[in-house]
Amino acid sequence: MSLQVTNISKAFGGFKALSGVSLEVPMGALVGLIGPNGAGKSTLFSVISGFMPPDEGAIGFDGRSLDGLNPAGRARTGLVRTFQVPREFAHLTVRENMMAAAPGQTGESLVGLFFRPGKVREEEERLAEAVSEVIRFLRLERVADEPAGKLSGGQKKLVELGRALLVEPRLILLDEPFAGVNPVLIGEIMERIRELNGRGIGFLVIEHDLEALTRLAPQLYVMDQGRILTMGAPDAVLADARVREAYLGGAV
Amino acid sequence: MDAYLAAIAIIALIYMLLSLGLTLQYGLTGLINFGHVGFFAIGAYTSALLSLQGLPLALTIPAAAVTAGLAAWPIGLISLRLRDDYFAIVTLGFSETVRLVITSEKWLTNGVQGIPGIPRLFETISVGIGAQLAVMGVILAVTLVAIYAMRRIVASPFGRVIEAIRDNEEALQALGKDPAGFKIQVLILGSALAGIAGAFYAHYITYIVPDQFIPLVTFYVWMAIIIGGVGRVSGAIVGTGLLMLFLEGSRFLRDIVPGVSEVEMASLRIGVVGLLLVLFTIYRPQGLMGDFTKR
Known part of the structure; x- marks a missing residue:
């Protein structure tokens, strides 16, 4: 393999x-x-x-x-x-850049977004945690909420x-x-x-x-x-x- | 005077719906749509023609949204294969084609003579300020729903993805997401909003002709969102408000500035808007409400 x-x-x-x-x-x-x-x-x-x-x-x-x-x-x-x-993604924050990458999000469909808000919120919370972990791992905490376009x-x-x-x-x-x-x-x-x-x-x-x-x-x-x-x-x-x-x- | 103000407010709200649609398409997703007025026209003619067949407006206005949205679908399929600048040209061509078709297909649209006697909203209420306010209330309610939906979209995973498409489409593909479906949905949604705006316009003006659907309408909407701030819902609202205030307000300016004829004033107005646009692009490209980064 x-x-x-x-x-x-x-x-x-x-x-x-x-x-x-x-x-x-x-x-x-x-x-x-x-x-x-x-x-x-x-x-x-x-x-x-x-x-x-x-x-x-x-x-x-x-x-x-x-x-x-x-x-x-x-x-x-x-x-x-x-x-x-x-x-x-220059105008998105570092955090949002990473959240955008995660696969299979219910809130990425308009139907899911408007008709399953509970599920979307729950997924977002879980995803935010996973992203925080990656941000910590990469030592990007200080710029996590900066727009990515402004980074070095x-x-x-x-x-x-x-x-x-x-x-x-x-x-x-x-x-x-x-x-x-x-x-x-x-x-x-x-x-x-x-x-x-x-x-x-x-x-x-x-x-x-x-x-x-x-x-x-x-x-x-x-x-x-x-x-x-x-x-x-x-x-x-x-x-x-x-x-x-x-x-x-x-x-x- | 009250009736005059109500009239301005109604037109401003109609333009606000158009601006919200373009904000979704260009501001958030980066799709350069120069043919917005085409979908506005499709909405106006759809609702006008259906209502003259006796259908209630409660059905014809949603029908206008559906036909305008469906018309955007093939445009969306084309957009997936074209670079930004070519897509802009195609959409401009589309809206001009729409105008030529409604000019030529006299059996359906009565050509250049246009369609008179389109039913008003709340026709049963006697004409006057009461009817005006009722119409304004309905359009305001629809606009507020659109604003609410837009804000929900901006704050959602869907909003994140379309902004990622705007910022770098290939990077998104490299992360396993196909931009195609998102772009088509955005085009359909924004065009459906333009269709609703067109329907309200037809039922408010009660008389539509092809000449009302020239590219200038599209560019007024572009001006509004550029002045207000591209990519922000509040930018669409503020920009449209300011543009309408200026376009209408400048009518009175003629009373103050002597020696300017009506015709000259009309040209002057567009000239000033153009100058404003240049100044904004140079000195405040993010618009009044934008800071380029935060929502």
Whole structure:
């Protein structure tokens, strides 16, 4: 049981963004995906999460094909993505951002809202508690009732992670969780990811900051120019001549 | 004078219903509807024609809401496939199409001659201030119900989701929710409100012609919610009130400002509204009631 990406190709005009990419993330694993800018990492995330159809290839999750599902359908299987540039609901508070993410709310239907107010209130109370817990876990208490648009870049990344947690995820696709985040907060975010992974939630983390990711993920895939270069434990991967060439342009 | 004030209040309430519908669609959900007047027209003609067939207004006004809401359904389906700006153009085209259809289909709508003699609300009450106040009371009651429902929606999980759609639709999809159904419901609901407004308008004015349903009506509603504050129920109320006060009040301004003819004044009015709009967008884009963040 795993996320299974098989032979994915995607071209934009003449530019091959992805050529025959395959990778596998076992359930509950913490896997990194590194590569220089423009390697195709974010494109791969868009294909996996259903925002972009691939030209070729197949995606399977937990033994089931995702190929016919739209982004929302894929998220409902427990495969939830975040975005490289945070996409917070800017005018909603941090708390509301997370509450909006929870599935199966009676009050999201107009009928439920007007004709089952008791049930809606009860669900809202329960949801508010669950959200408070996530906010505490992510250390966002101080900004919980601020509009998310006013937060710093790093805090927004945490809000995105918090929202993903409310969806009851089994595997989270994190797109550059450390980009533009101050070093102290990077350590915090890493700590949270490890804790969540300890609770059984899997992660596939994109990062082009090699150093940060090698500290976090016990297993790495390396991409360059739309292909998977290699995979393995961080030490082995970093020792690989092809990886050094991709990153350092053959200078080493 | 009392009758005149009552007349202004009635028109203001009708515009308030329109503003509430657009607040739901644009202010809360981010749908750029430039064809609001189309649904207003559908409501007006539906209720007018049915009432002239002898149906009681208690049936024809809800029927106006239903037809306007149903007309929004296909528009909603289209909206799911279009980017915001294209959707705006489509809705504008829709409302102009509605106007052209009611102009051309003379067998049904009597074309440019329009429909005269539409029954009033409370026709049995003798004409005069009593009848005016009764009409005003009914429209006020409906407006209050609409305001109550809107406030309930804003404070609900449904409201949270449509505001999330406005702020970032793709992020919502990434969380497992399909915006499609929400957008369609919002379009239908807002258009049904416009339909009710149209019905009240027809039964109040008692004479409707296609020329009353030009895009300017849509843009008056836009002006009202921009001045009042987009995305806030109170903004729709305050903005509509102020716009109506200005549009009507400026009639008297002509008595004070010498040398301005009636025609010039009409153009001047629109010019001033335009200037206000520009000033608001520059200096107070959140509107009078808005602070951009809190409800």
